Amino acid sequence: MRYSIFALARGALTKHRHWHPAWRDAAPNGPYDVIIVGGGGHGLATAYYLAKIHGVKKVAVLERGWIGGGNAGRNTTIIRSNYGLDGNTQFYEWSMKLWEGLEQDLNYNAMVSQRGVLNLYHGDAQRDAYARRGNAMRLHGVDAELVDRDAVRSMAPFLNFDAARFPIQGGLLQRRGGTARHDAVVWGYARAASNLGVDIVQNCEVTGFVRSPEGRMIGVETTRGKIMGGKIGMAVAGHSSQVAEMAGLRLPIESHVLQAFVTEALKPLLPGVITFGAGHFYVSQSDKGGLVFGGDIDGYNSYAQRGNLPVVEDVCEGGMALMPMIGRVRMLRSWGGIMDMSMDGSPIIDRSPIDGLYLNAGWCYGGFKATPASGWCFAHLLARDEPHPVAASFRLDRFATGRVIDEKGQGAQPNLH
Secondary structure, eight states, X not given: OHHHHHHHHHXXXXXXXXXXXXXXXXXXXXXXXXXXXOOSHHHXXXXXXXXXXXXXXXXXXXXXXXXXXXXXXXXOOEEOOOOOSTTHHHHHHHXXXXXXXXXXXXXXXOOOBOOOXXXXXXXXXXXXXXHHHHHHHHHTTOOOEEEEHHHHHHHOTTSOTTOSSOOOOEEEEETTOEEOOHHHHHHHHHHHHXXXXXXXXXXXXXXXXXXXTTXXXXXXXXXXEEEEXXXXXXXXXXXXXXXXXXXXXXXXXXXXXXXXXXXXXXXXXXXXXXXXXXXXXXXXXXXXXXEEEEEEEEEEXXXXXXXXXXXXXXHHHHHHHXXXXXXXXXXXXXXXXXXXXXXXXXXXXXXXSSTTEEEEEOOGGGTTTTHHXXXXXXXXXXXXXXXXXXXXXXXXXXXXXXXXXXXXXXXXXXXXX
């Protein structure tokens, strides 16, 4: 502890001149066994698990900007596995288990905080829906508790329990849910992957694909030249449709802005993550004390990382209905991330119709919380050419066959349940 305090003091006094980069800022050095397009959490986790679990170490991660500059740094940091449909339930529970061991695995403080996620309900029908979801979770070994009004009041007495339109009657609680530090997650994966030999290439935007005479994907064109690889994995979040279009693919995805907000710092207030069941509003408190919250996606398609004022108003109205005292708190800033919203609200981890090109897309509201399992399962697919059992339902062709995983409200439609 004394050394840590001394090291911090020395760094502050010397303007951190003794700090070293956490990962190698590599130059392209192909050909690679696997090229991952996208240096966010999903791409970096994929590269890490490829190297660690499958022994595939000739891997490049191509990021058009800088690590942590995309959606990885533009979310509300919530982690949970309270999904109710077969396919999603197993996948997100596997992700939660990976979250629980992530810091030890990466030897990096990702600030994983399992403070609990509480979904409030406001009527009998919603209570029954939450009971069904909770029962489905428990049948898969996932923790879930249906708590009554008094239990909610003991956890969060400051909520508006007696609102005329939306009285709080109880909630569905997952105690193992919580938050993690978004940028620390990508930095931890980047450092761990780099230490295993993965090349992380920043400021390298993919502008096209290279095909063999037989039509197989064998490389990418980038702003830093042509890079060749045996397999190409696409993990570019809200820009999935744009990158896929370069390969001649049209995906069942729409891109929308999702705004998030943070207030001035307050004393410890929220016991964990709380969601408002009568509207799409979710809030937690950061380690700095700010209230971090968000709501619905903006209702138009966009690739711009900015939102519109009607959604700001709608989100703030949800906060006021849930906890009126929030009206006395000053909002410091807001930001927007680009969500690739699939048509059934569930993701895609699958081979594309083009040989050599693999897809990781359609994460909707679930992208950050899925980071570890997404990387684990995408690495499995790339290494073995077969889906991992917990992601076997995330097929691209489910939209043609009708085997959709309709996690109501988790896709491009607002969650008003």
